[in-house]
Amino acid sequence: MAEYYDVEPDFLPILQGMAELVPPRERSLDELRNGTDYSIFGEPEAVHKVREIRIPVDGGDIAALLYLPDGDPTALMVFYHGGGWVMGSLESHDRGVRTMVNQTGIAVLSVDYRMAPEDPFPVPFEDCRAALLWARDHCADLTGHDLPLLVGGDSAGGNLAAAMALVARDVGIALAGQLLLYPALEPHCTGESFTTRSECPVLTSIDMRWYWDAYRAEKDHSADWRFAPVRAESLEALAPAIVAVAGIDPLRDDGLDYAAAMARAGVPVTLLHFPRQPHGFFNFMPLVPSAARAFEDVSAQIVRLLR
Numbered sequence: 483m484a485e486y487y488d489v490e491p492d493f494l495p496i497l498q499g500m501a502e503l504v505p506p507r508e509r510s511l512d513e514l515r516n517g518t519d520y521s522i523f524g525e526p527e528a529v530h531k532v533r534e535i536r537i538p539v540d541g542g543d544i545a546a547l548l549y550l551p552d553g554d555p556t557a558l559m560v561f562y563h564g565g566g567w568v569m570g571s572l573e574s575h576d577r578g579v580r581t582m583v584n585q586t587g588i589a590v591l592s593v594d595y596r597m598a599p600e601d602p603f604p605v606p607f608e609d610c611r612a613a614l615l616w617a618r619d620h621c622a623d624l625t626g627h628d629l630p631l632l633v634g635g636d637s638a639g640g641n642l643a644a645a646m647a648l649v650a651r652d653v654g655i656a657l658a659g660q661l662l663l664y665p666a667l668e669p670h671c672t673g674e675s676f677t678t679r680s681e682c683p684v685l686t687s688i689d690m691r692w693y694w695d696a697y698r699a700e701k702d703h704s705a706d707w708r709f710a711p712v713r714a715e716s717l718e719a720l721a722p723a724i725v726a727v728a729g730i731d732p733l734r735d736d737g738l739d740y741a742a743a744m745a746r747a748g749v750p751v752t753l754l755h756f757p758r759q760p761h762g763f764f765n766f767m768p769l770v771p772s773a774a775r776a777f778e779d780v781s782a783q784i785v786r787l788l789r
Contacts, residue, residue: 487679487682487730487760488729488730488757488758489730489758489759489760490758490759490770490772490773492770492771492772493758493759493760493763493766493770493772493773496766496769496770497682497683497684497760498683500683500684501683503683505686505688505689506566506568506569506689506692506693507688507689507692511568511599514568514569515569515571518574520573520574520576520577522769523577523765523768523769524577524768524769526576526577526580527577527580527581527584528580529549529550529551529552529580529583529584530550530551530552530553531548531549531550532547532548532549532550533547533548533550534546534547534548535547535548535591535624537593537612537613537616538612538616539596539608539609539612539613540608540612544593544594544595544596544609544612544613545572545594546572546591546592546593546594546613547572547576547579547591547592547594548589548590548591548592548624549579549580549583549589549590549591549592550583550589550625551583551584551586551587551588551589552587553587554626554627555587555588555589555625555627555629556586556587556588556629556630556785556788557588557589557629557630557631557632557658557788558588558589558590558591558617558621558624558625558629558630558631558632559582559588559589559590559591559631559632559633559634559661560591560593560610560613560614560617560631560632560633560634560646561575561579561590561591561592561593561633561634561635561639561643562593562595562610562633562634562635562639562640562642562643562646563575563592563593563594563635563636563639564635564636564637564638564639564640564663564762565597565637565638565639566637566638566666566689566690566692566693566696566697567597567598567602567603567606567638567641567693567696567697568597568598568599568693568696568697569597570597570638570639571594572592572594574765575592575636575764575765576592577765577767577768578636578764578765578767578777579592581767581774581777581781582777582780582781582784585777585778585781585782585785586781586784586785586788587785588632588784588788589624589625589629590634591613591617591624593609593610593613595609595610595613595642596609598696598697598699599696599699602696602697602698602699603697603698603699603701603703603708603709604703604708604709606642606697607642607645607708607709610642610645610646611646611649614633614646614649614650614655615653617631618631618655630657630658630788631650631655631656631657631658632657632658632659632660632661632721632784633646633647633650633657633660633661633721634660634661634662634663635661635662635663635665636663636664636665636762636764636765637663637664637665637666637685637733637761637762638666638693638697639663640662640663640664640665640666640667640737641665641666641667641710641711643660643661643662643665644660644662644665644667644711644740645707645708645711646660647660647711647720647721647723648707648711648714648720650721651719651720651721656721657721658721658722658787658788659721659722659723659724659784659787659788660720660721660722660723660724661723661724661726661780661784662723662724662725662726662737662740663726663764663780664726664727664728664731664733664734664736664737664761664762665725665733665736665737665740666690666693666694666733666736667710667711667712667733667736667737667739667740668710668712668735668736668739669694669698669703669704669709669710670704671687671690671691671694671732673732673733673734673735673736673738673739674735675731675732675733675734675735675736676690676732676735679729679730679731679732679734680732682730682731682732682760682761683760684730684731684760684761684762685731685732685733685760685761685762686732687732690732690733697709711740712736712739712740712743716747717743717744717746717747717749718747718748718749719748719749720744720747720749721749722749722750722751722752722787723741723744723749723750723751723752724751724752724754724780724783724784724787725737725740725741725744725751725752725753725754726754726756726776726780727741727753727754727755727756728756728759728760728761728762728763729755729756729757729758729759730757730758730759730760730761731760731761732761733761737753738753738755741753752783752786752787754776754779754780754783756776756779758772759772759773759776763776763777764777
């Protein structure tokens with residue numbers, strides 16, 4: 483496996499252990515969403531404050547967590563967690579968000595949008611859109627300041643963050659930036675990496691196709707930019723983008739291709755390619771030093787963007 487994937491050596495034990503797990507498509511929803519003991523990742527980093535929030539959406543409200551750094555925050559990021567639009571939660575991404583807050587000095591609003599299969603597309607998109615608009619209107623209440631606004635997310639959350647950058651442009655929100663961590667963007671799964679990185683234990687090509695199918699709920703949304711941001715008629719005038727790509731990942735080419743497309747449209751793009759990191763390294767920072775070092779590079783680019 484190490485020779486085939488050329489993964490960072492400190493990640494190899496994690497990947498070998500994950501290779502023994504039952505594939506997501508063969509587990510129950512309860513197992514997917516509640517089957518991980520996050521205490522194995524150690525104690526979360528302390529941040530200045532974490533506050534529980536409820537955000538109104540169509541049909542009710544959704545949960546969110548507001549993370550505040552020491553000192554005055556320099557920006558507010560609305561963050562959308564990954565998990566294939568099926569799993570993932572505020573808890574699953576808590577440690578990564580805390581690290582980002584401490585390394586960058588930004589505040590983060592982490593959003594617990596509704597998920598498939600109970601709530602497939604467009605519900606997650608609409609929840610994320612409502613959260614973005616709500617954050618715009620309540621930024622000063624949340625942080626004590628009118629701050630620059632960013633969107634961010636990883637994997638499926640990177641898809642949603644990319645879609646929110648399009649929403650922001652179209653409704654006149656001047657985002658300071660968009661952070662896309664190994665985003666899932668091409669529903670046809672046509673990138674070369676879907677073949678060359680098809681068996682990564684963190685995310686296989688088969689499982690990624692299964693996630694897309696759960697999100698689409700047996701309907702063809704592939705031409706809809708809200709579902710697949712790569713289908714947007716134009717990428718011009720989007721917020722500056724930081725795109726972080728994992729080399730050991732079926733989604734590698736989704737991120738590379740979208741970064742190139744934005745750059746061709748005149749969008750300022752910072753591309754960070756970590757060729758020996760697997761999909762999901764954001765979540766493994768507490769266990770894998772090389773993943774933590776990779777994300778330090780991401781955080782440095784967030785700080786640079788805001789300066």
